[in-house]
Amino acid sequence: MTKLKICGYGCYIPRFRIKREEIQKIWGHFQGRIAEKAVMGYDEDTCTMAVEAAKNAIKNAKIKREEIQVVGIGCSSPPYALRSMAAEVAMAIGIPLNIRLLDFKESEKAGTTALVTCIDIIINKGGKGLVIGSDSPKSIASDPIENTYGASATALIIGKSDGIATIEGASSATIEIIADRFRKEGSEMVEDLGIPQYHQTGYINSIQQAITNLLNELGLTTSDFQHLFIQGHDTREPTRVLRKIGFDKKVLHTDTINVIGDSAAASVLTGLIDILDRANPGERILCASYGSGAGCDAFSILVEKKQEILEDVPIMQTYLENKQYIDYNQYLRFKELIDLET
Amino acid sequence: MAHVSVPSYWNALPQKYRLVAGKCKECGYVNFPPQILCNNCSKSNTQELIELPEVGTIYSYTIIGRGAAPPEFKKMQSKSGAYAIAVVELENDQKTKINVQLTDCDPFKIKIGTKVTAVFRIIYEQEGVRRYGLKFRPELKNPK
Numbered sequence: 001m002t003k004l005k006i007c008g009y010g011c012y013i014p015r016f017r018i019k020r021e022e023i024q025k026i027w028g029h030f031q032g033r034i035a036e037k038a039v040m041g042y043d044e045d046t047c048t049m050a051v052e053a054a055k056n057a058i059k060n061a062k063i064k065r066e067e068i069q070v071v072g073i074g075c076s077s078p079p080y081a082l083r084s085m086a087a088e089v090a091m092a093i094g095i096p097l098n099i100r101l102l103d104f105k106e107s108e109k110a111g112t113t114a115l116v117t118c119i120d121i122i123i124n125k126g127g128k129g130l131v132i133g134s135d136s137p138k139s140i141a142s143d144p145i146e147n148t149y150g151a152s153a154t155a156l157i158i159g160k161s162d163g164i165a166t167i168e169g170a171s172s173a174t175i176e177i178i179a180d181r182f183r184k185e186g187s188e189m190v191e192d193l194g195i196p197q198y199h200q201t202g203y204i205n206s207i208q209q210a211i212t213n214l215l216n217e218l219g220l221t222t223s224d225f226q227h228l229f230i231q232g233h234d235t236r237e238p239t240r241v242l243r244k245i246g247f248d249k250k251v252l253h254t255d256t257i258n259v260i261g262d263s264a265a266a267s268v269l270t271g272l273i274d275i276l277d278r279a280n281p282g283e284r285i286l287c288a289s290y291g292s293g294a295g296c297d298a299f300s301i302l303v304e305k306k307q308e309i310l311e312d313v314p315i316m317q318t319y320l321e322n323k324q325y326i327d328y329n330q331y332l333r334f335k336e337l338i339d340l341e342t
Numbered sequence: 343m344a345h346v347s348v349p350s351y352w353n354a355l356p357q358k359y360r361l362v363a364g365k366c367k368e369c370g371y372v373n374f375p376p377q378i379l380c381n382n383c384s385k386s387n388t389q390e391l392i393e394l395p396e397v398g399t400i401y402s403y404t405i406i407g408r409g410a411a412p413p414e415f416k417k418m419q420s421k422s423g424a425y426a427i428a429v430v431e432l433e434n435d436q437k438t439k440i441n442v443q444l445t446d447c448d449p450f451k452i453k454i455g456t457k458v459t460a461v462f463r464i465i466y467e468q469e470g471v472r473r474y475g476l477k478f479r480p481e482l483k484n485p486k
Contacts, residue, residue: 015446042421043445043463048474051462079472092359092462092474094393312397312459314482322482333421340420 002123005163008061008307009273011154012052012134013260013319014040018331023147026328030147032234037150037261039326039334040136045079049153050134051092057130057155058093059313065095067159069127072102072118074110074265077137081105081185089132100125108181109231109291110265111135111154116170116297118158128159133266137183139190141337145181148234149190150261154269165276165285166302169218173209174295177202181292200240202294203232208244210296211288218300225300226283228252229271231290233262259320272301274316279303346414351473358475361396361460363438364389372436395433396460398440398478403428405449414466424449430458430478446479457481 016039024030040049050073058065071086078085086101102117104110111133118129134153139146158167180199183190192199207230215221228251230238235254242249256267256274263270268289275285281303288298309315314322332338356362357375364376366389371382374394379386405426411419419425426449432438444452445463458478465475 041446042418043465043477045464045472047472048462048464055462088474091355094360309484311483311486312481313484315484318482318484336421340417 002160004119004122004158004160004167006165006167006276006301007063007128007157007159007163008057009154009156009276010053010056010058010060010313011152011270011273011316011319012049012056013152013316014038014044014049015322015324016041016326016330016334017259017323018326018328020147022328022331027142029144031144032148033236034148034150034234034261035258037148037259038152038263039331040151042334046075046077046134046136046153047079047085047088049136049151050075050085050089050132050155053134053153053155054089054093054130054132056313057157059310060307061128061157063128063157065093067128068095068099068130069125070100070102070118070121070129071095071132072104072114072129073132073134074104074112074114075134076105076108076110076183076264077135077188078103078105095130104265107291107293107295108137108264108267109289109295109297111267111269112289112297112299115156115158115269115299116172119167119170122158122160126160128157131156131158131269133269135263135265135267137190137262137264138188138335138337141332143189143192145190145192145233146337148262150263152256152260152263152266152270154266154273156269156273164303164305164307166304168300168302169214170297170299171210171213171217172295172297173206173213174293175202175205175209177294179292180294202292203237203290204241204244206294206296207241207288207290207298210298211245211286214286214298214300220284220300222246224284225286226251227275227279227285229268229275229285229287231267231271231288232257270316276303276307277316281305346468346473348469348471356391358465359462361394361432361440361476362391363394365392372434372438374438374440394438396476397481398430398432398458400444400452400454400456400458401429401431401439402454403444403452414468418464418466426452428452428478443477444479445477
């Protein structure tokens, strides 16, 4: 396989945060292990988050908008069931419109689906690819699965040259499972079948299989990786897979999930760039997504150099520090978990 | 409900999304939004399209309290409470001034002269179509 590079990346984390204690105070319990999570403001949706992340990535990669040949977006909570978000983002950024636009919506792993697809397109077509994961899933206020749903967006610029990291390989795996989480057409709310064993079976087996496939394809072992990110509804979930795949807990990163929450289709890309911000040249990153259904995409990424920090393009740490805590009342309004006047 | 028709909004997308302005090739004046006749020298069809810088400073502002917003902003205000609109002086040579909404800030703590940058946000929703555009928020810089 031709190996593509990550030429640059950018992210966006909304400014509002709610602490787990605030939710616990209202409902008497909090399901899932995170400290706090990001909440979109009153004038944001997954499309506006995607635009800011994409603009940051383009500036950081120092490319011209005209070089972009494909825009691929993964989002499980798009503002519209039918209306291309990739087209809206392309218009907002001012990318020439005679390019490929891809929208992936039906899975929590839609962000990595966008990445694997864009990799194949850029290998064939050349130019640069803009890959975005942007997500803010929600469930009804009283459902404990709503507890850890957060919000973030991340964009990567990929291409054949001028990279800060190499995407060494990608593998996927799917297992047959009846259901764990789902969202019906026409509803904004994610539901859960509520049988933890089903979720764990799908989660552990598909991730284990994808990672095994990846290591076999690349001829690598677990000890070749210094960093690991696994998508999860909270920080505890990825640890369940560790023993199965033979990784040490030291290499696992869960910091982004701990302070942003579960941002579904944006989760892996956000976790990945958090590692890229800190990793040293020569180190290897393994990241794996999970989407109900159930499937996993796993990637191996070799770090070449650190991305230069531009003063006016906020990095993740800057977004994380620029925060304002909200109470549960504001949370219900911002996330539209209660009826609002129209 | 105050009505901005879909065609008018559509026509204005480049300036609402990317601050596209018309720079007069005769006199150099920057018209925002682009015009058929230059606002300065009145010559027709002399403007080339440019994108204005998405950074500026707050020149003046006012706060729209609860209930005072135009009807298309009613839903947004039921989430946000009071919000601010401002005249922002952009960082181009001509210091073009534009009317915008401010976001991601406490409207009661705004100071004239604050540096602001453009962000892509929902302006309002009408006829089922989300109308996006640029708002401005206080500058967010990486610590040195």
